[in-house]
Amino acid sequence: LFGGQIVGQALVAAARAVSHDEQVHSLHCYFVRAGDPKVPVLYEVERTRTGKSFSVRSVKAIQHGKPIFTCQVSFQLSQESPVQHQFTMPAAPPPEELLTQEELIQKFLQDPNLAERYRKHLNKIQAKDVPIEIKPVTPPDMFSREPQEPRQLLWVRARGYIGDTDMKVHCCVAAYISDYAFLGTALLPHRRYRPRFMVSLDHSMWFHAPFRADHWMLYECESPWAGGCRGLVQGRLWRRDGVLAVTCAQEGVIRVDQPPTQSKL
Structure with missing residues (x-):
């Protein structure tokens, strides 16, 4: 099961347990067991607290009678404040000037010298039905082993x-989007290693401003640290007008195969 799907569906369940005027401002999740794509997921919601300004809902995703995922979601009634600031959105060419991920893969597939194993890998990616449009600003060479x-x-x-x-609907969709290719940022400096096992451990999101999930947003991803078979990634979703809409953070397990050692003979 895709982690972003579980996060998004858990947020849908939590949102149905609050009033229409309350909007999600943060969520904090743990992936505790592997999901089974062959059986439905049951979402159990607990009304942990309902206050005058803030409400908390706890969500458990259950399969085979055991939790596979836990989440705490906090909602807030709209409040004005003179205390406001944000970072500056990074410069990037507009999406209209860039190729989609599918178009980039198609360019690779048109190369007659592309190795068959790479061709199979790209065709496998192309076959996936992903409900997200992605346009990398500086697409990496998919087959380069150089660190980035x-x-x-x-x-x-x-x-x-x-x-x-x-707005809660757009937040649920953004939860799905936020998990896509997120943890892979931590592998960019380590491209000589082939990932053997990579899975999310936890996922957090903070929602700052209204946005449309079906409008282009710039996803700024970075990994400040990796070690101990874990990687930490942080992300910011920017609206096209420069407003910071969402901040994300995630830690995941990353296990890799050691590259073959070259013979000195």
Whole structure:
């Protein structure tokens, strides 16, 4: 099961247990067991606290009678404050000038000299039905083993039309989007290693300003640290007008195969 799907569905369940006027401002999740794609997921919501300004809902995702995921979601009634600031959005070319991930893969596949194992890998990616449009700002060479800075910029949006609906719906979709290719940022400096096992341990999000998940947003991802078979990634989703809409953080397990040692003979 895709982690972003579980986070998004858990947020849907939590949102149904608060009033229409309360909007999500943060969520904190743990992935505690592997999910089974063959059986439905049961979401159990506890009304942990309902206050005058803030409400907390606890969500458990259950399969085979055991929790696979736990989450705490906090909601807030709108409040004005003179205390406001944010970082500056990084410079990036507009999405209209960039190729989608699918178009980039198609360019690779047109290369007659592409090795068959790489061709199979790209066709496997192409076959996945991903409900997100992605346009990398500086797409990495998929087959290079050269280390890169643990940073990437992506334009992202949901496929199809969602419209001006309840903001909680857009937050649920953004939860799905936020987990896509996120942990991979931590592997960019270590491209000589082949990942053997990579899975999310936890995921947190903070929602700052209204946005449309079906409009282009710039996803700024960076990894400040990796070690002990774990990697930490942080992300910011920016609206096109420069407003910081969402901040994300995630830690995951990263296990890699050691590269073969070259013979000195």
